[in-house]
Amino acid sequence: WTFDFENGAVPAHWINATGKYEVRQEEGGKVLVKLANNPFAFAKRARPFLGPPDLSNYTIEAEVRSKDLRRVMADVGIVAQRYELVLFGNHQRLELQPWQPEVERTVRTKFPWTKDTWYVMKLEVQNLEGGNVRARGKVWPKGQPEPAEWTIERVDPIGSKKGSPGLYSDIPNAEARGGSEIYYDNIKVYPNKK
Numbered sequence: 001w002t003f004d005f006e007n008g009a010v011p012a013h014w015i016n017a018t019g020k021y022e023v024r025q026e027e028g029g030k031v032l033v034k035l036a037n038n039p040f041a042f043a044k045r046a047r048p049f050l051g052p053p054d055l056s057n058y059t060i061e062a063e064v065r066s067k068d069l070r071r072v073m074a075d076v077g078i079v080a081q082r083y084e085l086v087l088f089g090n091h092q093r094l095e096l097q098p099w100q101p102e103v104e105r106t107v108r109t110k111f112p113w114t115k116d117t118w119y120v121m122k123l124e125v126q127n128l129e130g131g132n133v134r135a136r137g138k139v140w141p142k143g144q145p146e147p148a149e150w151t152i153e154r155v156d157p158i159g160s161k162k163g164s165p166g167l168y169s170d171i172p173n174a175e176a177r178g179g180s181e182i183y184y185d186n187i188k189v190y191p192n193k194k
Contacts, residue, residue, distance in 0.1 A: 034046065064121055132156065
């Protein structure tokens with residue numbers, strides 16, 4: 001699947017996106033925006049799901065951007081097969097975490113990234129022989145060549161074998177200060193390449 005939002009609408013079949021996202025004209029094209037001004041405090045964090053829950057062995061890519069509002073950047077990520085690849089804005093790090101974050105199973109690395117700058121995120125999850133699951137991700141500035149090496153990786157011995165692709169959005173202090181909006185564009189979901 002490819003979602004470029006040029007039709008001006010949030011896909012109706014996405015679960016948990018209604019009222020939390022809108023499509024907006026930005027920089028010469030239409031993009032998906034996680035709203036920071038949602039009146040419901042519970043909506044500051046959202047994980048919309050883009051497809052059925054029984055998918056496996058696939059990759060999700062997305063272009064992402066976080067603004068900086070009052071020195072606060074949002075946390076932005078993508079989801080594949082219940083694994084989340086998340087850029088934490090205020091902490092300037094990248095995490096690869098299982099569906100329910102557990103300290104023992106979460107991999108972290110420092111990753112300085114810049115506000116108001118588009119990045120490409122890529123997350124590949126693969127079921128391996130013996131019941132293991134490999135999740136690996138990479139992030140790079142949009143317009144730059146894709147790095148050959150993966151930025152972060154984990155082989156999970158008790159991995160999730162299936163799960164819907166999705167997005168991860170968290171706007172710290174959204175209810176108190178309005179928060180920083182999150183932008184997504186050119187989301188792609190496809191079978192893993194051999």
